[in-house]
Amino acid sequence: MIKSELVQRIADRNPHLYLRDVEKIVNAILDEITNALSRGDRVELRGFGAFSVKHRDARVGRNPRTGAHVSVDEKVVPFFKTGKEMRERLNNGVDG
Amino acid sequence: MTKVTAIAAADELGETSARRMVDGLEELGGQGRTVTRVDLAESVYRCVGLSRKESAALVQMVLNELSDALAEGETVKLSSFGSFVVRSKSERIGRNPKTGIEVPITQRRVLVFKPSSVLKARVNGEAAEDED
Numbered sequence: 001m002i003k004s005e006l007v008q009r010i011a012d013r014n015p016h017l018y019l020r021d022v023e024k025i026v027n028a029i030l031d032e033i034t035n036a037l038s039r040g041d042r043v044e045l046r047g048f049g050a051f052s053v054k055h056r057d058a059r060v061g062r063n064p065r066t067g068a069h070v071s072v073d074e075k076v077v078p079f080f081k082t083g084k085e086m087r088e089r090l091n092n093g094v095d096g
Numbered sequence: 097m098t099k100v101t102a103i104a105a106a107d108e109l110g111e112t113s114a115r116r117m118v119d120g121l122e123e124l125g126g127q128g129r130t131v132t133r134v135d136l137a138e139s140v141y142r143c144v145g146l147s148r149k150e151s152a153a154l155v156q157m158v159l160n161e162l163s164d165a166l167a168e169g170e171t172v173k174l175s176s177f178g179s180f181v182v183r184s185k186s187e188r189i190g191r192n193p194k195t196g197i198e199v200p201i202t203q204r205r206v207l208v209f210k211p212s213s214v215l216k217a218r219v220n221g222e223a224a225e226d227e228d
Binding site: 001002003006009010013014021024025026027028029030031032033034036037038039040041042043044045046047048049051053075076077078079080082086087089090091 | 128129130131132133135136139140142143144151154155157158159161162163165166167170171172173174175176177178180182204205206207208209211215216218219220221
């Protein structure tokens with residue numbers, strides 16, 4: 001499923017909404033999550049999962065092809081942890 | 097004006113502003129705040145002009161669609177955000193780190209989120225790249 005299909009599915013369930021409004025709604029949700037993460041905040045959606053950011057220190061990496069040393073700056077990476085209910089749904093009711 | 101702006105008229109207020117005060121106090125403790133469904137609903141409310149109640153319902157509907165697709169094992173790709181992939185793991189032998197006792201970890205399906213390069217750039221305070 002890609003974003004336009006998600007938008008279409010929501011629109012099908014809400015005949016009173018314009019497709020472009022549904023698109024705005026989906027984008028508003030994703031933007032809110034993105035903005036929260038860029039502030040370093042955590043986004044917790046019970047039953048689905050939680051988005052957070054993890055800090056990675058600077059390190060010296062290697063180019064795997066040439067073996068040359070390259071310095072990798074410290075950075076922040078987005079992280080998602082699956083929620084309990086979602087995990088159970090993926091495994092037919094058994095918590096993994 | 098869109099069709100939905102007209103529906104927006106009446107609203108139940110209060111809940112969110114009280115929440116923000118609580119969050120404000122938490123921020124004083126140094127920890128970042130936690131964004132929840134309430135906040136997502138608030139941004140939907142601000143963007144389209146539906147009632148707060150319907151905005152909240154739509155947030156849940158989006159999450160349900162995502163969950164349903166993933167529960168079916170479908171991959172979900174959200175352009176410029178990231179993709180959710182369901183991976184099947186075969187059984188393996190694990191170990192209780194405390195006791196060292198070996199326990200079998202049954203085969204299972206796990207959900208992995210791969211952030212897009214746009215999202216990765218955004219959390220690092222860089223301008224979004226045009227590719228996702």
